[in-house]
Amino acid sequence: MPVALIWLIAALVFAGAEALTGDMFLLMLGGGALAASVSSWLLNWPVWADGAVFLIVSVLLLALVRPVVRRRLNSGKAPVMGIKALEGRKALVLDRVAHDEGRVKLDGQVWTARPLNEGDVYQPGQSVTVVHIDGATAMVFGSE
Structure with missing residues (x-):
């Protein structure tokens, strides 16, 4: 051979x-x-x-x-997937967001929402930032 x-x-x-x-x-x-x-x-x-x-x-x-x-x-970092990818995104308030109520439009979908701080209230049309997703509820903070 x-x-x-x-x-x-x-x-x-x-x-x-x-x-x-x-x-x-x-x-x-x-x-x-x-x-x-x-x-x-x-x-x-x-x-x-x-x-x-x-x-x-x-x-x-x-x-x-x-x-x-x-x-x-x-070199590539692993892409953020699932609900973690929604954290930090902007959302539009659809229904008044307060301690026990609220809905926002996030990434084309409607989510129930609660303010991050108990006393905060956000009105429809206001822009908020999603800080955390807890189950099916977006915890939001005012961004304006």
């Missing part, structure tokens, strides 16, 4: 094993094995030289490429 084919199989094994870990370490070793395979096929160097190519390319990929790829993949 040609040495280039053995390096190619090693590259595929590293890439396949990377799918199980997701750490980008084995993928960089796979890149080194692929480089060794190409150098063995094109240049017909001795096995020790292919090993040196594998080592050098793998170290370069680990040192230079892996940190950039990991930063790129992990």
